Amino acid sequence: MKIAFYGSSLVSAYWNGAATYYRGLLRALAVRGYDITFYEPDVYERQQNRDIDPPDWCKVVVYEGTIGSLKTVAARAGEADIVVKASGVGFEDERLLEEVLVHARPGALKIFWDVDAPATLLEIRGDAGHPLRQALGTLDLVLTYGGGDPVVQAYGGLGARECIPIYNALDPDTHHPVAPDERFSADLGFLGNRLPDREARVEDFFLEPASRLIQTRFLLGGSGWHDKPMSSNIKRVGHVATGEHNAFNVTPKAVLNISRESMAQNGFSPATRVFEAAGAGACLITDHWEGIELFLRPDEEVLVARDGKDVVDLLADLTTERARSIGKKAMARVLANHTYTQRAEIVDSIFRAQLRARTGAAA
Structure with a gap:
């Protein structure tokens, strides 16, 4: 299955605390057979401060911080079986969400992945017209970096069909004991x-x-x-x-x-x-x-x-x-x-259950 993932950055952790989370989860999902493309904007000098090269387990598409480039990459959501818009992308987030949802094909699984749920909820609670709040009823699923029952209940109260926390974890290939420095x-x-x-x-x-x-x-x-x-x-x-x-x-x-x-x-x-x-x-x-x-x-x-x-x-x-x-x-x-391999098993089961529910056939 193809995933189009729109996030802050996979290749740079510079002013980007979600990088480790993205890398661990998406790499583990790739091992499970997912074909992933990660779309990230060239903003905040992240591309000048890369700390990894584009990996072989995920295609990385870097786009310019312009509306034209945003529209171009958003249109590619139509190629995917699963479309993910993350929070905190860093360039025209609300516009990106709107464009991605417009271009996602009708049968695709549409997900908002919130890597800062308390801040997001604080922003949208007081604004009934906020684009994300308006979109919650059309999204199939909200996944969050954490938050437990308080976040799940808050998203449900704002109209989300389903909200599931996917917690941080460990990738033992990247974080492990080394000699002191x-x-x-x-x-x-x-x-x-x-x-x-x-x-x-x-x-x-x-x-x-x-x-x-x-x-x-x-x-x-x-x-x-x-x-x-x-x-x-x-x-x-x-x-x-x-x-x-x-x-x-x-x-x-x-x-x-x-x-x-x-x-x-x-x-x-x-x-x-x-x-x-x-x-x-x-x-x-x-x-x-x-x-x-x-x-x-x-x-x-x-x-x-x-x-x-x-x-x-x-x-x-x-x-x-x-x-x-x-x-x-x-x-x-x-x-x-608490490894990303274990978290990916949970995500994989969620994806497949969601797709089965909408198609009535094994995904």
């Missing part, structure tokens, strides 16, 4: 771009503990932090390419996950960073959010902090031996229960 040596590392919906939480969970533990080494990776005031014991390394994430995760004694405000409030939204760190065997400290126990066991496979004081206390008690034990158990858990 002295560049990333620290007691606690945090990797994340500077975003308005996250900055206050970074101040609470990372910057404030660093200011209190001046003899402790902190490591900050990600874009946008160059002019942010912070204590001298924080080493800033800027953008970290995905190929270096393993070393970033395994070198510090522990690494920190800090959810964006909307994700933390909603819960059931583990970031890709959670599975990347666990897959590398890192000791992960995460901010608290509802549903964490569905993915990793607190105090055994992950450490959970409710505020900056908890981060300080956890670091004070964390020995190298315990950190290694937590990382080892976390890696075993995600390899057993």
Whole structure:
């Protein structure tokens, strides 16, 4: 079956947190026999900051950030059995959704894949005329990056026929244990771009503990932090390419996950960073959010902090031996229960059930 997937970027993780998610899921679906074309706009300097070459398991079509180019690639939706428009593509998202739905053939499965459901729902709840909200009744399915029952119920209340979370996971071929790298040596590392919906939480969970533990080494990776005031014991390394994430995760004694405000409030939204760190065997400290126990066991496979004081206390008690034990158990858990191969099995069964329901024949 052919999939036309319209997303932010497959080949660049630059200001694009969904890249790992897309790569893991689509690669696993390709293994299951899907013929996938990924359409991405040339915006935000992503094509100048590619971190992978176009893969052999998916055709990548990069189009110019113009309405004409958008219309050209949207017309190719008519070639696919399954048409996916993701959230946050980054160029004329509403226009792209309209054009894709116009060109999708009548028998195709039409899906909106939301990689930031709390933000999307906040935007469309207050706007009855929003193009996505208007389109929900014509879409066959909404899939989401996470969110659990709160997101499922919210989408249902807005008119979606069906909403199913497909959570982040691990691709063990790309995120796995490696040798430590002295560049990333620290007691606690945090990797994340500077975003308005996250900055206050970074101040609470990372910057404030660093200011209190001046003899402790902190490591900050990600874009946008160059002019942010912070204590001298924080080493800033800027953008970290995905190929270096393993070393970033395994070198510090522990690494920190800090959810964006909307994700933390909603819960059931583990970031890709959670599975990347666990897959590398890192000791992960995460901010608290509802549903964490569905993915990793607190105090055994992950450490959970409710505020900056908890981060300080956890670091004070964390020995190298315990950190290694937590990382080892976390890696075993995600390899057993949370790989993209397993997520793709779920997606494949959803696709086939949807297509059978509409055709009355085996897909």
